[in-house]
Amino acid sequence: MVKRYRDRTAVDGLDLEVARGECFGLLGPNGAGKTTTLRLLLGLTWPSAGSISVLGLPVPENARIARRRVGVVPQADNLDPDFTVEENLEVYARYFGLEPAAVHERIHALLKFAELEERLHSPIRELSGGTKRRLTLVRALVQDPDLVILDEPTTGLDPHARQHLWNRLEELRAAGRTLILSTHYMEEAERLCDRVAVMDHGRIQAQGTPRALVEQFLPRYVLEIREPVARRELLDAGRCRIEEIGALTLVYSNEREYLAALIDHLGISRYLERPSNLEDCFLHLTGRGLRE
Numbered sequence: 001m002v003k004r005y006r007d008r009t010a011v012d013g014l015d016l017e018v019a020r021g022e023c024f025g026l027l028g029p030n031g032a033g034k035t036t037t038l039r040l041l042l043g044l045t046w047p048s049a050g051s052i053s054v055l056g057l058p059v060p061e062n063a064r065i066a067r068r069r070v071g072v073v074p075q076a077d078n079l080d081p082d083f084t085v086e087e088n089l090e091v092y093a094r095y096f097g098l099e100p101a102a103v104h105e106r107i108h109a110l111l112k113f114a115e116l117e118e119r120l121h122s123p124i125r126e127l128s129g130g131t132k133r134r135l136t137l138v139r140a141l142v143q144d145p146d147l148v149i150l151d152e153p154t155t156g157l158d159p160h161a162r163q164h165l166w167n168r169l170e171e172l173r174a175a176g177r178t179l180i181l182s183t184h185y186m187e188e189a190e191r192l193c194d195r196v197a198v199m200d201h202g203r204i205q206a207q208g209t210p211r212a213l214v215e216q217f218l219p220r221y222v223l224e225i226r227e228p229v230a231r232r233e234l235l236d237a238g239r240c241r242i243e244e245i246g247a248l249t250l251v252y253s254n255e256r257e258y259l260a261a262l263i264d265h266l267g268i269s270r271y272l273e274r275p276s277n278l279e280d281c282f283l284h285l286t287g288r289g290l291r292e
């Protein structure tokens with residue numbers, strides 16, 4: 001699919017398939033086109049070209065029907081600040097035409113799932129950012145969706161709130177729901193996602209399991225050197241790959257012994273030797289420049 005705005009192309013020939021029951025992560029820097037992609041899936045904006053099918057239904061033509069089976073956690077919380085937790089959920093449940101008798105039971109069960117039972121009568125304005133995020137997830141689950149779409153579900157949350165939300169998402173996945181989420185937290189993607197696609201400039205740069213992506217693009221280990229070193233000291237015919245980011249030097253290699261020997265040879269004290277990870281891969285694929 002393609003989505004063009006007046007003077008820019010937000011999504012530029014994206015071809016993507018997500019299997020039922022999968023947790024799929026859309027990774028990309030700010031402005032990569034993640035939100036636009038998710039909005040296209042929800043039928044909130046029309047593609048300039050291409051076709052989209054969600055749960056077997058063509059979108060945007062059948063978006064209203066598809067949306068009954070899709071829960072949404074938007075990038076910015078849009079809970080009604082004048083209402084309580086309960087009222088927010090009731091309004092949403094009514095919108096989806098749930099039986100009033102079933103609504104109470106369902107809201108209670110979901111608030112329990114999110115450990116929010118005690119906040120039933122709290123006004124939204126009294127909730128912390130993490131609590132609002134959990135509530136938005138609860139709201140997304142009110143109509144018992146098969147697919148849940150989450151746009152940066154944990155951006156801005158503290159570590160406890162983030163862990164809590166991750167646990168809830170893992171439970172949803174274990175219960176067989178399909179999850180599509182966007183994130184720029186690689187730790188989140190590594191923990192939750194079966195597969196990820198790295199997106200930049202509206203295009204997919206690479207996709208696969210988190211592990212496969214790291215293996216495809218980077219040597220197995222990396223030595224982070226956090227002090228100045230002479231580059232010529234590092235060169236050793238094809239046994240490593242060097243990347244310099246400001247004062248940080250990264251030396252990648254498949255041979256741990258080589259990196260150990262290098263640490264000795266350089267006599268450095270400020271360093272970290274570790275396996276290469278998805279964040280390294282993400283930075284490698286999307287460049288290291290600052291974005292919007």
Ligand SMILES: Nc1ncnc2c1ncn2[C@@H]1O[C@H](COP(=O)(O)OP(=O)(O)O)[C@@H](O)[C@H]1O
Binds near residue numbers: 032
């Ligand atoms: N309604 C819009 N009108 C014009 N440009 C837009 C609009 N929405 C998004 N864009 C542009 O499309 C690009 C992708 O945006 P977005 O999908 O929000 O990226 P991401 O969610 O990955 O940060 C950006 O350059 C953004 O400025």
Ligand SMILES: [Mg+2]
Binds near residue numbers: 034035036075151
């Ligand atoms: Mg976005």
